[in-house]
Amino acid sequence: MTRPHRRRPEACPPTLHERTSPSSLAVVPSLPMKPPSYCAGGWEQRWHPLLREWVVFSAHRQNRPWTGEQVATSASGQSDYDPECYLCPGNTRVSALKNQNYQGVYVFDNDRPSISFDAPTDLSPPTGLYRNKPATGLTRVLCYSPLHNLTMAELDTAQVVDVVREWQNQTRLLGEMPGITSVTIFENKGEICGMSNPHPHGQIYATNFVYKTVESHLQAAEEHHAQTGRILFQDILAAELEDATRIVAQNDTMVAFVPYFARFSYEIYIAPKRSVAHITALNEQEATDLATLLHEVLVRLDNLWSMPFPYLLMLQQAPLDGAEYPLFHFHIALYPPLRAPELRKYVAAHEIGGGNFLADTMPEVKAAELRATSTTHYTQR
Numbered sequence: 032m033t034r035p036h037r038r039r040p041e042a043c044p045p046t047l048h049e050r051t052s053p054s055s056l057a058v059v060p061s062l063p064m065k066p067p068s069y070c071a072g073g074w075e076q077r078w079h080p081l082l083r084e085w086v087v088f089s090a091h092r093q094n095r096p097w098t099g100e101q102v103a104t105s106a107s108g109q110s111d112y113d114p115e116c117y118l119c120p121g122n123t124r125v126s127a128l129k130n131q132n133y134q135g136v137y138v139f140d141n142d143r144p145s146i147s148f149d150a151p152t153d154l155s156p157p158t159g160l161y162r163n164k165p166a167t168g169l170t171r172v173l174c175y176s177p178l179h180n181l182t183m184a185e186l187d188t189a190q191v192v193d194v195v196r197e198w199q200n201q202t203r204l205l206g207e208m209p210g211i212t213s214v215t216i217f218e219n220k221g222e223i224c225g226m227s228n229p230h231p232h233g234q235i236y237a238t239n240f241v242y243k244t245v246e247s248h249l250q251a252a253e254e255h256h257a258q259t260g261r262i263l264f265q266d267i268l269a270a271e272l273e274d275a276t277r278i279v280a281q282n283d284t285m286v287a288f289v290p291y292f293a294r295f296s297y298e299i300y301i302a303p304k305r306s307v308a309h310i311t312a313l314n315e316q317e318a319t320d321l322a323t324l325l326h327e328v329l330v331r332l333d334n335l336w337s338m339p340f341p342y343l344l345m346l347q348q349a350p351l352d353g354a355e356y357p358l359f360h361f362h363i364a365l366y367p368p369l370r371a372p373e374l375r376k377y378v379a380a381h382e383i384g385g386g387n388f389l390a391d392t393m394p395e396v397k398a399a400e401l402r403a404t405s406t407t408h409y410t411q412r
């Protein structure tokens with residue numbers, strides 16, 4: 032049987048000498064002088080230490096012919112106020128409640144919640160081995176800005192700081208609520224991510240259950256600690272900082288990187304350098320640094336193809352059930368669905384049915400692309 036020839040996955044990241052933009056040189060972390068090992072191939076499995084599963088990399092496929100659906104990438108051209116928008120200041124929502132004429136961030140209970148304390152708790156037991164239990168809690172909407180046509184990337188950094196502070200406030204408030212064991216904060220940005228309204232906003236789920244990813248991270252952290260005596264995420268940070276090829280940006284207390292085991296092309300973790308279990312444990316400087324770095328990453332993503340970059344954003348934080356979680360490391364995870372302009376990553380049958388993601392690109396290449404982008408939003412140049 033003939034083994035297939037290995038092909039280079041994509042262009043390897045440019046060396047420092049190959050970069051021509053003085054503005055990008057100023058923010059590029061130093062890269063190793065030797066050619067990175069991933070440049071030799073692009074077909075491999077990488078261990079995802081937080082989910083404890085293998086991710087299959089097949090990066091040579093990125094440039095394969097594609098005749099399927101293409102994603103529209105043009106900007107929407109919205110005005111800054113929409114009288115029909117249920118999130119704009121002063122407008123009346125479906126519940127007949129009226130939004131305040133808010134100036135900054137604005138939070139309200141979701142009018143059509145997917146999780147509610149009104150959910151039935153007297154459930155009929157299923158047959159045989161099946162199990163059920165109540166799913167209760169509450170959901171909130173957090174508007175980032177009164178302006179209808181801005182994304183988080185287009186806000187001032189000070190406004191993103193306000194968003195981060197509100198994430199802290201809501202985690203604290205909802206985490207203390209009886210019957211709540213988890214506060215999950217997320218944003219679906221872009222129509223291809225299921226965003227129903229372009230007004231810049233995210234959502235908050237306070238639930239009586241803990242999400243599977245958090246449970247998986249916890250179990251992996253506990254197993255790693257039992258084996259090594261160390262915090263798993265600190266070892267991930269140490270490996271990323273030592274290698275440096277996947278670092279997108281960093282400041283005094285935060286680091287943003289495309290993880291070694293990234294399942295999506297532009298998957299990015301933004302994490303504090305100090306281990307904390309919840310966003311509420313970040314001090315004032317760390318919260319500001321988190322907002323600053325998140326904003327920079329979102330600007331770089333938008334600048335990649337000069338378009339509002341769609342993404343799923345999720346705050347990964349430990350349960351809020353009264354227990355201490357010293358091994359859990361809070362971070363923000365971004366899962367953008369696009370792998371190229373107008374091309375989305377589809378999760379295929381062998382990934383859903385088989386249980387292992389297949390990545391179309393190499394994280395080192397994607398991180399280098401992001402480092403080479405400007406930190407000034409393309410709409411402001």
Ligand SMILES: [Zn+2]
Nearest residue numbers: 116119179230
């Ligand atoms: Zn609006």
